[in-house]
Amino acid sequence: MRDLDREETYLVDRRGLALELRDLVGTGPVPKETYPGPHGVLAYGEGHLAASLLGLPEWVEEGTLFLLEGGYDLGEAAAMGLLAESGRAKVVRVGFREGVAAYIPPSPLSPYRYLRFLLLALGQEEALREVEAKLLEERRRLTPEIPLEENPAKFLAYTLLERLPLFYAPSFRPLEGGAQTLLARIGKSLSLTPPHAALEFFLTGLEARHEQGDPLAAVLLGGGEAASLAKEILESRVDTVVEVPPPEGSRLAQTMALWYRLAWTAYYLALLYGVDPSDQEVLERLRDLT
Amino acid sequence: MRDLDREETYLVDRRGLALELRDLVGTGPVPKETYPGPHGVLAYGEGHLAASLLGLPEWVEEGTLFLLEGGYDLGEAAAMGLLAESGRAKVVRVGFREGVAAYIPPSPLSPYRYLRFLLLALGQEEALREVEAKLLEERRRLTPEIPLEENPAKFLAYTLLERLPLFYAPSFRPLEGGAQTLLARIGKSLSLTPPHAALEFFLTGLEARHEQGDPLAAVLLGGGEAASLAKEILESRVDTVVEVPPPEGSRLAQTMALWYRLAWTAYYLALLYGVDPSDQEVLERLRDLT
Structure with missing residues (x-):
């Protein structure tokens, strides 16, 4: 053994995944503007866990709708995106597809990065700080x-x-x-x-x-x-x-x-x-x- | 073999599960009154699949909220029920617990019965007829x-x-x-x-x-x-x-x-x-x- x-x-x-794992906390894009509420999120692939954790609605009539494009979608997400753009909410695409507002490269560790982006975009810095403190604490023995x-x-x-x-x-x-x-x-x-x-x-x-x-x-x-x-x-x-x-x-x-x-x-x-x-x-x- | x-x-x-399987279509309680909309549903256990299929919201401010109590819940469902009863919506409990408005005994085949009850309660007789026709068609070769x-x-x-x-x-x-x-x-x-x-x-x-x-x-x-x-x-x-x-x-x-x-x-x-x-x-x- x-x-x-x-x-x-x-x-x-x-390819050194250990380094990515060790240095995970604090990585990923940060929002460059304020996103008006109410907030909704449609997520697939690597963005899915973050969206489930925050429990935001999948649709908002106004405010901001985040589209987390972190995986394959077989056309469904594109359709959701079009649908989203037909509404009055501002649509913010995040992920590894072309033309996104915030780019998150594919990685098994990206669920953390989607969560971080969302928490910052929602102004929940305090919640993010607690998450990151826990992760750093965990890291000390992992x-x-x-x-x-x-x-x-x-x-x-x-x-x-x-x-x-x-x-x-x-x-x-x-x-x-x-x-x-x-x-x-x-x-x-x-x-x-x-x-x-x-x-x-x-x-x-x-x-x-x-x-x-x-x-x-x-x-x-x-x-x-x-x-x-x-x-x-x-x-x-x-x-x-x-x-x-x-x-x-x-x-x-x-x-x-x-x-x-x-x-x-x-x-x-x-x-x-x-x-x-x-x-x-x-x-x-x-x-x-x- | x-x-x-x-x-x-x-x-x-x-205990003759084959008979229950064969005679499934048309079994289960039927609603005894009309339930005003909008409709919501909170479901666990055997009621869960039916609720997912119909895609109703988990909460409504008024109208009717169905509580499908088809499994264990460790207190969560009771809490949800209390919460539901604090709202203005009429709460209709369905399942195998005491005091329900419609009783559905525990069975691995009950997901069909919860669905049937909901479709009837929502006035979707046409959709139910199509489901039941398909089931009877399937049965012919099963x-x-x-x-x-x-x-x-x-x-x-x-x-x-x-x-x-x-x-x-x-x-x-x-x-x-x-x-x-x-x-x-x-x-x-x-x-x-x-x-x-x-x-x-x-x-x-x-x-x-x-x-x-x-x-x-x-x-x-x-x-x-x-x-x-x-x-x-x-x-x-x-x-x-x-x-x-x-x-x-x-x-x-x-x-x-x-x-x-x-x-x-x-x-x-x-x-x-x-x-x-x-x-x-x-x-x-x-x-x-x-």
């Missing part, structure tokens, strides 16, 4: 020079290795898809998320599995009553249950701190699988195609 | 007496047996969770759904899987450009790709026809795994607890 505390393990990180025994991301990566992770985040369900995306895009590996009625799924969906597949590792993101119930249900049904308690703070700061820890976990998982944690060229072709 | 065209295979269906070679649900069940299904429904993403729920609750088995950026997930998430787990079976629900792209990406990455084209009709009718076929598929899958397709007692305990 590869050793995350040895330098040669990091040779597969050919980087490669922190050894395994003091590094929760390294530890979680070893736990997930050769297992099929099952993510459950009862206090903010969209984080599950965020985790699944990080594990795929950085860790190049498969993971599982439950449907809306998650506890029922845990009770019933693991019955006929016949011990034939990868052992499952349930990862409970955040605490609360639902997480405790899930733990109780899952303990006898999966190979291992990992609890990842959130730090203190607002829901926004907690969620982003968990997301950041999962980004590091996905990074270490890629190294353990011996694959480059950066984006593959195929993603660029997909973007051109869509 | 068990044979779906032999009677003894059906002995594990101890019931146990239809032999394998003419029965697409039996066929799909054999394809999914001993594989890990991966559902993708680009034209209506909430159907993926609906499919995952049916496979768990009826088929007692595990399946997978992609995150928001599904095509990227397909391109990256299957890289480091090491051929060690269950072989994956991708199930593409409905057609369109995204499904074609997904097929192209997945063909070289999973064990098998199954396309389930939708019947002609409205998005609502198409989605419910696919859902109904998946319910039969989950039923046959349970039989192939030799487990009872009906609800387990543990679900009742979960409901009492939450």
Whole structure:
């Protein structure tokens, strides 16, 4: 098994994703003007998590409508954009497409940058400061020079290795898809998320599995009553249950701190699988195609 | 391997879920009064899919707010109900809790009943008629007496047996969770759904899987450009790709026809795994607890 505390393990990180991860806080474009309210947001791809976190409406009659174009859209977003431009609201396009008002290059770490741009555009500097303080606090124990025994991301990566992770985040369900995306895009590996009625799924969906597949590792993101119930249900049904308690703070700061820890976990998982944690060229072709 | 065209295979269906599946159309409560608009809906558990399909707002200032209480809620729904009752809108509770205006008993097939109740309550009889016509049309080739070679649900069940299904429904993403729920609750088995950026997930998430787990079976629900792209990406990455084209009709009718076929598929899958397709007692305990 590869050793995350040895330098040669990091040779597969050919394009230096570790640096982007480490220096993430404070990166990305800042708004150059004031955007009148009310605010709405339509988002896809890398902008999706930020939009879910802020819970803005998808349509406003006046004010500003942000279009976060952070992924392929197969024409739908273009249609939404046209629709948006037919209204009275100012349309502000953000993302990696041509002609955007603020450019955010494609990256598995861009969800943070979309959130940062939005918070600044909405004048929520205080909320952003709290998020960034949490991320910097997390970073102190997540980087490669922190050894395994003091590094929760390294530890979680070893736990997930050769297992099929099952993510459950009862206090903010969209984080599950965020985790699944990080594990795929950085860790190049498969993971599982439950449907809306998650506890029922845990009770019933693991019955006929016949011990034939990868052992499952349930990862409970955040605490609360639902997480405790899930733990109780899952303990006898999966190979291992990992609890990842959130730090203190607002829901926004907690969620982003968990997301950041999962980004590091996905990074270490890629190294353990011996694959480059950066984006593959195929993603660029997909973007051109869509 | 068990044979779906032999009677003894059906002995594990101890509580007769096949009858409930066959006679589903037309069951469930009907509204007893007219509910003034505008209409909103707050839904959890078995009511969730119906609410997503109709796309009603989650809050209305006046008119009627339907509370679909079709699952556990850990206090959140009660809070929502209180909040709802603090407004001027009439609150109509539907589900299996005490004191509801319309009672729908717990069942994996209840998503149809919530939808039917809502369509009737909204005066959308025409849309309901189209859904029910499609379901009856589907039924003609899905019931146990239809032999394998003419029965697409039996066929799909054999394809999914001993594989890990991966559902993708680009034209209506909430159907993926609906499919995952049916496979768990009826088929007692595990399946997978992609995150928001599904095509990227397909391109990256299957890289480091090491051929060690269950072989994956991708199930593409409905057609369109995204499904074609997904097929192209997945063909070289999973064990098998199954396309389930939708019947002609409205998005609502198409989605419910696919859902109904998946319910039969989950039923046959349970039989192939030799487990009872009906609800387990543990679900009742979960409901009492939450």
